[in-house]
Amino acid sequence: MIDLPTTTELVKGRSLWSDGIRRLRKRGFAKVCFVIVLLYFALAGLIFLDGVFQWDIPLFDWQETVGPSYQKPWIQYEWTPEGQELSETGWTIFGTDFLGQSTFRKMLYGAKTSITVALFASVISLLIGVPMGAIAGYFRGWADDVIVWLYTTIGTIPGIVLIMAFAVVLRTQTFFGIEIKGITAVYVALGLTSWVGICRLIRGEIIKRKESEYVLAARAMGCSGGRIIFLHLLPNVFHIIIINFSLRFVGFIHAEVILSFLGLGETDKPSWGAMIDAARTELARNVWWEMVAATVAIFFISLALNIFGDALRDCLDPKLRTD
Amino acid sequence: MPAICILLLLISGCSKKDDDGKSGEMVLRYSLISKVTNIDPGNIQDVYGSQLVSQICESLYTYHYLKRPFEIIPCLAADMPVISEDKLTYTISIKKGVFFHNNPCFPDGKGRELKAQDFVFAFKRIANVKYASVNWGGLKDYIVGLNEFREYTKQFKKEYDVDYSYDVEGLQALDDYTFQIKLAKPWPQLINDLTGVVTAPVAKEVVDYYKIDAPVHPIGTGPFKLKTWQRGIYIELERNEHYRDDFYPTEGELSDIENGYLEDAGKQMPFVDRVIYRVIEEYQPAWLLFLRGEFDRLYIPKDNFDSAVDIVSKAPKEFMKDRNIEVTIKDQPSLYYLGFNMKDPVLGNNKPLRKAISFAVNREQINELMYNNRWRIAHSLVHPLLDGYNPELAELNYMAYDLSKAKELLREAEKIHGGSIPPLKIGWPGSDPFSRQFAQLIQRQIEKAGIKIEINYLDWPTYVDMMNKGQHQIFGSGVRFSSPDPLSVFSMFPTKYFAPMGNSFFYSNPEYDALYERAEVMFPSPERAELFHKMEKMVLEDYPAVFTTQRVQYNLHHEWYDNYKPHPFLYSHVKYIRIDSEKQRAYKELLKELKKKDQ
């Protein structure tokens, strides 16, 4: 039997978003990836809330000593906690680190660190890139010249050099009473250096759409430039922002690892970068689990985000290519 | 693909040729864990620089290589100094027939004979304000007329513009072979400082010739001269062809004969022809290269220690024995601590709080987890190998670990503070995995007592900067003592030495200061020892720091590395070392055999 579409549906048409989501739904694998990403975010959110409201969920208490130093994973072991007489038995999925802390819990906590870095860096870069791109594209003229000049300049400096320079310089500085250190320096540096791509993209899109009928109509009705940009143009390029965001996110997670290695990353709390970095010396005593745990954690979120981002791009805007 | 191969060939063509050198040449190969940043004798501050430059430049005095307790003997000086009645004038005669290394800066490129003037020049250079020597603090106020010379140099533009003919009364070359130092106040430690490479003679020709590049041309009278200096990664020394007569010591401790340290007695040194230093900043590559026989000696990285040495018997494990690798232990007079900033409003006026933190730190656990139990736990400020060590202090348990007492003290501290103690910040140098683990451990231990701790990981320059400005609340630190005289321990606490000088705690105690003033000018005597004991207790009572550990260094060396007897103060040990080339060659075969056995 064939379902004949009713006439009302044909007339109604579909918006870009519902169309895109409909297409996305057809991709089973992308759905799985989306769920994985959601899980990571949920985990990070939960750890954040746990910290704020002090629920003391045992699984997130990464500081607890759960076994002897460098206990192998997946093995039942016996140990005597400090200050106690009796020995206990224990078991961990990913073993323990040198202080006897659970690697698994550290891995979970790392999700919060990484997602915080990536999220804040993305937000900073979008907050800078999107309005600047829109202003440059819409008003052209000298504003365009200045903004194009600015992003060409920033784009001319190799990204890694710029990020490191920012991170080094910002560290231990205080701005407006806020001390920038550790993780803050990381995402501020990442955010301040990575807005160029999105800015360029948005500018191009706005230039393309500037002369379309709905903008002309709005202008004819006497809307101000700002109103047109924020109420009419930006919502129409929003999918580009979303796509860019999802793909950029992965880059930030990986950047955190490299910055950690350089000693510019999170220091007080567990992070995936620090865990991988620890393997530099620990591998000598065959302690491989910390590195593997962190690598696995990064692997799945990157894979999921990459595939989901690609799918999102294909579905929302098949012509667009960000790489 | 062929393109890549050609490229590889091209690149290999450009790179330096493989220079294994002549056969039968004795080559020593060391690894350094940190980059050597400074090889200018007058500006050296760190251990790595001293280790390297001490092979190139010699000083007036040195330590006897074998004798214990440590004995100072003449090196470039012909004899021990003649000290005047008032202890203010030192007259030192200098060995004749000692020549500087051959170098283009001398006429005809031939090294000139060493003269007393070269010592005068070296001292003045350190005082030269334009030279900005890090070691000026050690000379300041001691030598008659040297402070004035420093004032005088301020008018010049560059270091090498300064007119060194300006006369300094306290530094005189009475003739070519007699050097005289006049002091403004007694300085009993002068003789110790004259063993250091900082006071090595410098030929004025070097500075005049190389000008701004003089700092990378250390030219001395030592057994080796600098051949290659690839900044940061590769340093090569070669034997000084016209080195003076210098013979291997003929006497030592009783056990030295048994241990084979006297087999080369009376022979001309140095024994090896070349010395290679490679800087490898990661532990693991250095370790593997050592096992392959590409380094002769190595410190043992933390994560490899358990597989190398049995800590109870202090003997190498089977794996090492199979490879004929031997262990040496160097007890290094040093002191590691968590310093408190006494200017800090929370810590400074709250002794119970500082005491609580000290009681919360489990030094045994630090030693176990961070140092494989190889270090010493500090019981006193003065290391047992220094003069004036007070063994009674061990029983007074200033460095005890007692969590319940810490908690008790914390309650007292909270009363003084008027509320709960805010989180305390520890400034920590370095953020590599080891530093991070160490800091985490400390944080854990103190937090167990109920005190919140934040760790602030800093790169070295920022850390030092903050320390000098007194911006740390608590800081992880340590010192290594470079002479057996304990005064340097006590110079860490007087008010007049506030950071950037030695007193980074900003510890200030008038009573202590008064005693220090007295002890400072005293030559070793029971009276001085008495004073030191009093001062040591005073500091321990006040808890300006959590004193934790003292370094004991375990080194491994291959069996062909002969004559190595660790000495905590002597850096110029390379000339004493001999390489048994036959054993060295046999090692490759041994490794092959062992590999076969494994399979």
Next chain:
Amino acid sequence: MTAYIIRRLLYLIPIVMGVLLVTFCLFTLVGGDISQQIAGKNADAETIAEIRHEYGFDKPLFLAWDSQFLAHFKKAFTFNFGRALDREKIGEKIFRGVGPSLALTVPMFFGTLVISISFALIVAFLRGTVWDHIIVFLCVAGMSIPYLSFIIFGQYYFAYKLDWFPIFYDPSRPIYLSIILPALIGIVAGLGSNLRFYRTIMLDEVRSDYVRTAFAKGLTARKVLFKHVLKNAMIPIVTNTVLSIPYLILGSLLLERFFGIPGLGYLMIEAINARDFFVLNAMTFIMALLIAFFTLVTDVCYAWVDPRVKFD
């Protein structure tokens, strides 16, 4: 054409100025006076004042003939960056690092290029099949593993465990021995994203009309791929190569550090650890200059190759 090139060259001026402005803000305004750091642990006030004077920290920031701002520009335009904190000339330091960096990155780059293009051609041929999906998935999977994990694992397993390669750069041996392993690790780690990139380029070409025509003419798949597709895809490939040159010079930060190759990446890490803003400043400027220049070269080449690009 000449007018176009001149105009592009003129456009370089504001860019270079912009870069200098950024580096000034970073390293002088925010980074600030590092004389105390230079002076070291036990320096007295006099010595610090001396160092401040020597490095010019005591000069006014703006609005003076000898201001730090003007000095910053003067340094850059004369390429006289002065001395690093270890008193070596910065120019020499950087120049010395170029060779080792290129020795590592050039084989790495061409290795990746050759492998990923050959695979991309195959994938383009197989598009839509299961194999295509598998390869794309593997690419994404490869991209998802952190670079650091690749290096740590590669060095540990192939150099320590299996002992196939030297662990660390040895200056007394030919350099190619020391770069084989890092180059291989670099190729493997970078393969995923590169293969995906070239696959997209190839697919673009394969989908175009001329390919359909060629197939319609009855040409074999092989002929179409190598004679037409590859030839047309050469433009983006060459562009990409030219644009990569500055990054090749910059070297690979992590690989150089782990394998002790004394290139520019290593220099960079060293400068960061020592907070040597002079070196960082010089390197940032030189790299930016190179990138600006090679971007210009590609643009001009584009204009030259493709008649559709207008010169106004």
